[in-house]
Amino acid sequence: MTFEPKILGFLCNWCCYAGADMAGTSRMQYPPNFRIIRIMCTARLDPTFILKAFSEGADGVFIGGCHLGDCHYVAGNYKAERRVKLVHDLLGELGLEKERLMLKWVSASEGERFANTVKDFTSTIKKVGPSPLRSA
Amino acid sequence: MSDEPRVGIYVCHCGINIAGVIDVEEVVDYAKTLDGVIVARDDKYMCSDPGQDLIKKDIVENKLNRIVVAACSPRMHEPTFRTACSEAGLNPYLFEMANIREHASWVHMSEPEAATQKAKDQVRMAVAKARLLEPLENPRVDVTKASLVIGGGIAGIQASLDLADQGYKVYLVEKTPSIGGVMAQLDKTFPTMDCSACILTPKMVDVSRHPNIEMITYAEVKEVDGYIGNFKVKVEKKPKFVNADSCTGCGQCADACPIEVPNEFDYGLGTRKAIYVPFPQAVPLIYTVDSENCVGCRMCDNVCDPDSIEFDQKAEEVILEVGTIILAAGFKVFDAKRKEEYGYGVHDNVITAIEFERLINASGPTGGKLLRPSDGKEPKSIGFIQCVGSRDVTIGNPYCSRVCCMYAIKNARLYKEKHPDAEIYIFYMDIRAFGKGYEEFYQAAQEDYGVKFLKGRPAKIDEDKNTKNLLLNVEDTMLGANLEMEMDLVVLSVGMEPPEDADQLQKVLRLSRSADGFFMEAHPKLRPVDTLTAGVFLAGTVQGPKDIPDTVVQGSAAASRASIPMSKGEVEVEPVIATVDDEACIGCRICERVCDFGAIEVVERKAKVNDVLCQGCGGCAGACPTGSMQIRHFSDKQIMAMIEAAFEEEK
Ligand code: FES
Numbered sequence: 001m002t003f004e005p006k007i008l009g010f011l012c013n014w015c016c017y018a019g020a021d022m023a024g025t026s027r028m029q030y031p032p033n034f035r036i037i038r039i040m041c042t043a044r045l046d047p048t049f050i051l052k053a054f055s056e057g058a059d060g061v062f063i064g065g066c067h068l069g070d071c072h073y074v075a076g077n078y079k080a081e082r083r084v085k086l087v088h089d090l091l092g093e094l095g096l097e098k099e100r101l102m103l104k105w106v107s108a109s110e111g112e113r114f115a116n117t118v119k120d121f122t123s124t125i126k127k128v129g130p131s132p133l134r135s136a
Numbered sequence: 137m138s139d140e141p142r143v144g145i146y147v148c149h150c151g152i153n154i155a156g157v158i159d160v161e162e163v164v165d166y167a168k169t170l171d172g173v174i175v176a177r178d179d180k181y182m183c184s185d186p187g188q189d190l191i192k193k194d195i196v197e198n199k200l201n202r203i204v205v206a207a208c209s210p211r212m213h214e215p216t217f218r219t220a221c222s223e224a225g226l227n228p229y230l231f232e233m234a235n236i237r238e239h240a241s242w243v244h245m246s247e248p249e250a251a252t253q254k255a256k257d258q259v260r261m262a263v264a265k266a267r268l269l270e271p272l273e274n275p276r277v278d279v280t281k282a283s284l285v286i287g288g289g290i291a292g293i294q295a296s297l298d299l300a301d302q303g304y305k306v307y308l309v310e311k312t313p314s315i316g317g318v319m320a321q322l323d324k325t326f327p328t329m330d331c332s333a334c335i336l337t338p339k340m341v342d343v344s345r346h347p348n349i350e351m352i353t354y355a356e357v358k359e360v361d362g363y364i365g366n367f368k369v370k371v372e373k374k375p376k377f378v379n380a381d382s383c384t385g386c387g388q389c390a391d392a393c394p395i396e397v398p399n400e401f402d403y404g405l406g407t408r409k410a411i412y413v414p415f416p417q418a419v420p421l422i423y424t425v426d427s428e429n430c431v432g433c434r435m436c437d438n439v440c441d442p443d444s445i446e447f448d449q450k451a452e453e454v455i456l457e458v459g460t461i462i463l464a465a466g467f468k469v470f471d472a473k474r475k476e477e478y479g480y481g482v483h484d485n486v487i488t489a490i491e492f493e494r495l496i497n498a499s500g501p502t503g504g505k506l507l508r509p510s511d512g513k514e515p516k517s518i519g520f521i522q523c524v525g526s527r528d529v530t531i532g533n534p535y536c537s538r539v540c541c542m543y544a545i546k547n548a549r550l551y552k553e554k555h556p557d558a559e560i561y562i563f564y565m566d567i568r569a570f571g572k573g574y575e576e577f578y579q580a581a582q583e584d585y586g587v588k589f590l591k592g593r594p595a596k597i598d599e600d601k602n603t604k605n606l607l608l609n610v611e612d613t614m615l616g617a618n619l620e621m622e623m624d625l626v627v628l629s630v631g632m633e634p635p636e637d638a639d640q641l642q643k644v645l646r647l648s649r650s651a652d653g654f655f656m657e658a659h660p661k662l663r664p665v666d667t668l669t670a671g672v673f674l675a676g677t678v679q680g681p682k683d684i685p686d687t688v689v690q691g692s693a694a695a696s697r698a699s700i701p702m703s704k705g706e707v708e709v710e711p712v713i714a715t716v717d718d719e720a721c722i723g724c725r726i727c728e729r730v731c732d733f734g735a736i737e738v739v740e741r742k743a744k745v746n747d748v749l750c751q752g753c754g755g756c757a758g759a760c761p762t763g764s765m766q767i768r769h770f771s772d773k774q775i776m777a778m779i780e781a782a783f784e785e786e787k
Binding site: 006008013017018020021023024025027028029030032034035036037038039040041043044045046047048049052053056057058069072073074075076079080083115 | 648772
């Protein structure tokens with residue numbers, strides 16, 4: 001059986017989640033590997049959420065927020081950027097490839113950008129393979 | 137209500153939008169197996185009345201205390217279903233949605249099995265969160281029925297009058313000695329050619345006489361504390377050294393004053409005394425001593441009949457309590473010196489458009505006669521150069537200032553009216569004549585007045601040292617020809633920039649600004665005068681360049697928006713905000729530092745959240761090292777439960 005990665009996405013309500021909605025309204029087709037958790041802003045992202053997702057068996061974790069300067073709460077995405085960087089540095093120590101964690105800015109009108117991001121990230125994770133943390 | 141979750145799940149077909157791809161029956165059957173689920177049903181259209189009735193009936197009959205709807209995006213119908221819940225007596229925050237349309241059926245149309253699996257997973261995740269949902273109440277706060285308007289230009293004047301006429305108390309704070317703003321400096325206004333002062337000054341007088349308006353001029357907003365409904369504003373009144381109550385505005389003091397300095401109202405083209413009013417129709421008509429230039433000779437004091445001169449006046453602080461704030465701080469005229477190639481400030485006969493306005497104004501420094509600065513002669517040829525400081529990435533202003541085309545055409549016509557033989561050229565990139573009557577006004581300038589429009593702007597302006605005439609090297613892009621032209625006078629059509637004190641205002645009001653530096657509205661189309669700070673509104677050019685009609689519209693719009701919470705008398709605030717577990721909080725202050733809204737304060741080693749200031753972004757919760765800072769409705773527990781649920785199948 002081919003490897004179908006499980007990817008968890010945390011999307012901010014105002015931009016990336018709305019961008020994902022836009023991809024849907026425009027009927028853009030992308031791979032079905034994402035599961036989505038909506039948060040109000042990427043600032044809500046506690047680094048432990050990402051670690052938890054990996055320890056539960058996620059092959060990839062995606063964080064989607066507003067473009068810098070567009071955050072509904074002014075600067076929430078800057079906070080997210082810092083925290084994601086922190087976790088990125090930690091991944092190696094956990095035996096996880098850096099490619100498994102992605103942060104991207106997608107605006108409410110960028111349905112196509114969202115669809116392409118899902119495509120690209122899914123194929124990246126397919127290449128990297130199943131997470132070594134997946135309980136066998 | 138018992139704590140044991142009793143969940144109801146409702147899967148929507150959305151006609152064939154969902155059911156055409158996803159096996160709804162399979163999702164329903166699966167949902168029935170989930171922990172805490174009492175009923176699971178499907179319906180063709182869950183959002184329809186019968187669909188909603190299904191939920192309401194179950195809440196009552198099956199004593200459901202958590203509802204999950206798997207349908208479209210919560211951005212679409214979450215409010216609909218929340219209302220349905222509360223109509224059935226269930227707290228609306230005990231509701232959760234799984235998005236299986238935009239995020240599943242519509243994007244995986246050729247993979248029905250995978251889409252169905254995704255729907256089942258998202259439902260399981262939603263149920264996991266739903267089990268942990270808690271009821272929330274919308275807190276209410278009282279709203280003080282008074283408003284602060286910052287800036288006394290036409291936007292602030294209009295907003296103040298509209299609010300005051302509705303019966304609200306208005307404090308109008310203006311940083312210069314008189315209200316009126318830039319509109320008071322203009323001569324005629326396009327496209328109707330009304331004299332600017334003639335239409336503005338009656339409104340200024342209305343402001344001064346309105347029983348509900350308190351003007352605070354020569355003053356600045358220093359601090360803003362509090363939140364919608366309950367702002368506390370600290371305003372500093374600079375000393376005028378003149379008793380505002382007894383000054384009659386007779387002007388004998390200025391006649392007696394021996395000190396003459398350039399008048400900033402005329403951009404330094406005329407002079408004023410060290411005790412002055414900026415212009416004759418100033419409101420309030422109270423003289424001000426300019427302490428920088430006053431030599432303290434007391435000549436004014438000697439002639440003042442009502443004995444109004446008070447040299448011992450000090451700066452004074454006043455605290456205002458208001459429910460809403462309107463920012464109408466206006467704009468700054470672009471500094472033409474930054475475009476060195478045009479020689480402004482170097483060549484005598486290169487002036488700016490705002491200087492032109494003062495020079496053709498009957499109450500201006502030359503009594504309305506436009507004379508060349510170098511020799512006092514009437515110019516026989518004038519070149520207007522467009523887009524100076526606008527649509528220019530090299531100086532960081534990519535935006536259009538929206539008024540320069542029209543005012544240049546207006547000024548060209550005014551000069552042509554008096555001097556039909558003069559050669560008038562407008563050097564432009566594109567003419568933007570978008571308002572009501574503007575295009576007609578532009579056409580008439582060409583056809584009836586003989587104003588010449590040349591598409592192309594000079595690369596450089598040189599000066600003939602003997603005649604002081606200006607030499608323009610310009611490419612006519614329509615003809616593709618390089619032309620050498622000589623002009624008696626050049627007028628630079630300078631654009632708008634954010635006001636001088638934008639940084640300070642941004643800080644005290646905690647507002648955002650867009651890339652162009654102007655203040656940012658909450659939504660560019662649907663909330664054009666709101667800001668993201670509840671209770672603070674924008675009016676006029678502080679939000680972006682605009683002409684007088686649009687500025688007046690925004691003044692009224694901001695007043696109308698501000699009156700909503702004041703007429704209601706109270707506001708409901710969003711309950712999805714931060715909350716602290718006092719037991720666990722160690723008072724480390726990380727949350728306090730991380731909050732961009734000043735909503736957290738650590739008191740006695742415990743973080744305290746201001747429910748009204750908090751916007752619910754979760755920045756604090758994401759940073760809290762002990763997990764004591766939580767966001768209601770998006771708590772660590774709830775999110776962790778969703779994460780676990782997402783991978784349950786794997787185990
Ligand atoms: S709201 Fe989208 S990142 Fe803050």
